Amino acid sequence: MAVGERDKISGQMTTGHEWNGIKELNTPVPKILYIVLTIAVCFAVIWTILNPSWPGINGYFRGLLGVDQKAEVAEVVQQAQMDRATWTDRIVSEDYAAIQADPALMTIVRETGNTLFGDNCAACHGTSATGNPGFPNLTQAPTMWGDDPEIIAETIRVGINGSSDDTRYAQMLAFGRDQMLESEDINTVVTYVQALSQPDLAAATDPELLATGATIFAENCAACHGETAKGLTDTGAPNLTDAFWIYGSDRAAIRHSVFAGRAGVMPSWEGRLTPADIKLLTLYVLDLRANAQ
Ligand code: HEC
Ligand code: HEC
Known part of the structure; x- marks a missing residue:
């Protein structure tokens, strides 16, 4: 073994x-490093004794402090459910107008509804x-x-052409494919329908053609869409005179x-959403409508 000498x-x-010719100094490790390491090791040992740590065959060492994060989470979840229950109960039990008049409940409706x-x-x-x-x-x-709130809630509950036994039915008939109207009559009534929401088109179209269109409409379409084509809530047929078109x-x-x-x-939402959720969504949609007008 080589023998050291003083530099x-x-x-x-x-x-x-x-x-x-280059010699290596035998510089000792700084003391501070020993101190920090010792503190860290002591801290780690104490920490593993205080907290849940070492795995065993039938479970794990639970620690002297008895910390249990699972129980903590369960408690928070339960608390949240209790907080929620106070307002879900109110959403279910109070009528629409009362909820709409309560700013605190409506804040919940807007947040949860969103x-x-x-x-x-x-x-x-x-x-x-x-x-x-x-x-x-x-x-x-x-x-x-x-x-009406009850009607909207019912639409969400049962759906339209949905899978529920109570679902609403809305069917726009296939006048061309099912040969209920000649191609020419279809073209005429389409022009008439277009003209209903487009004054410029109405002014530029031959009045006789529009009159024929009106007759075709009265005979074939008014039963569902209404005499004035403004839609009928009995049939679920939409208003054809405004700026809103589904298709x-x-x-x-x-x-x-x-x-x-x-x-x-x-889709029918009953069974997929709770009655409270359906009512909340109804309030949410009504709120959007009130603010959009
Ligand atoms: C799979 C697509 C789809 C989903 C998802 C859906 N809807 Fe609809 N919804 C429709 C269609 C399509 C119509 C119109 C049916 C018709 O034209 O007759 C409609 C109609 C409605 C109506 C009726 C509007 C009226 O004029 O009377 C309401 C209210 C409504 N939906 C609310 C909701 C709410 C609330 C949800 C979420 C819980 C939802 N919809 C989810 C497709 C959907
Ligand atoms: C049996 C009832 C019924 C009759 C009759 C009927 N409609 Fe409809 N129509 C509906 C329904 C319901 C809808 C909505 C269908 C949907 O959303 O899926 C509709 C939708 C429409 C639409 C689409 C509206 C949009 O917003 O995109 C047009 C256009 C239309 N109808 C025109 C006519 C014309 C023109 C006639 C007569 C030739 C007619 N309808 C006859 C029930 C009817």
Whole structure:
């Protein structure tokens, strides 16, 4: 073994190793490092004794402090459910007008409703409920089935052409495909329908053609859409005189509706959402409508 010697410049011992005349100083590890390491090791040992730590065959060492994060989470969840229960009970038991008049409850409706709507409804109706092609605008378009809260809640509960036994049925007949109207009559009534919401088009169209269209409409369409084409809540047929279209306002979309029919599906939510959630979503949709007008 090489023998160390004292280095003349630093006064330190060397290790005795030498490479090409370069000697290695035997500098000791700084004390502070020993101190920090000792503290860390002591802390770790004490910590493992205080807290749940070492795994065993039948469980694990639970620690002297008795900390149990599972129980803590369960407690928080239970507390949250209790907090929620106080307002879900009120949503279920109080009538619509009373809830709408309570700012604190309406804040909950807006927050929780936004999440519920995002999770369940936005895929079809859009995140802000303003609709997508094939899916109606819930915030502005006149309702097809009525805007009474009970009616909206019922629509959400049973759906439209949905899977519930009580579902609402809404069927736009296929006048062309099922040969109920000649192609020419379809074109005429489509022009008439387009003109209902487009004054410019109405002014530019031959009045005789519009009159023929009106007759075709009265004979074939008014039973569902109403004499004035403003929709009937009994049949769920939409208003055809406004700016809101489920399938599009262009001639091709309207002609397709009349030629091939339509039967949009709104799922039945009973069983998938609780009555409290359905009522909350009804309030949420009504609130969006009130603020959009
Ligand atoms: C799979 C797509 C889809 C989903 C998801 C969906 N809807 Fe609908 N919803 C529709 C369609 C399509 C209609 C229109 C049916 C028709 O044209 O007859 C509709 C109609 C409605 C109506 C009736 C509007 C009126 O004018 O009377 C309401 C209210 C409604 N939806 C609310 C909701 C709510 C609330 C949710 C979430 C719980 C939801 N919808 C989820 C497709 C959907
Ligand atoms: C049996 C009832 C019924 C009759 C008759 C009927 N409709 Fe409809 N119509 C509906 C329903 C219900 C809808 C909505 C269908 C849906 O959303 O899936 C609809 C939708 C439409 C649409 C699409 C509206 C949109 O917002 O995109 C047009 C256009 C239309 N009807 C025109 C007509 C015309 C024109 C006639 C007569 C030739 C007619 N309808 C006859 C029930 C009817």
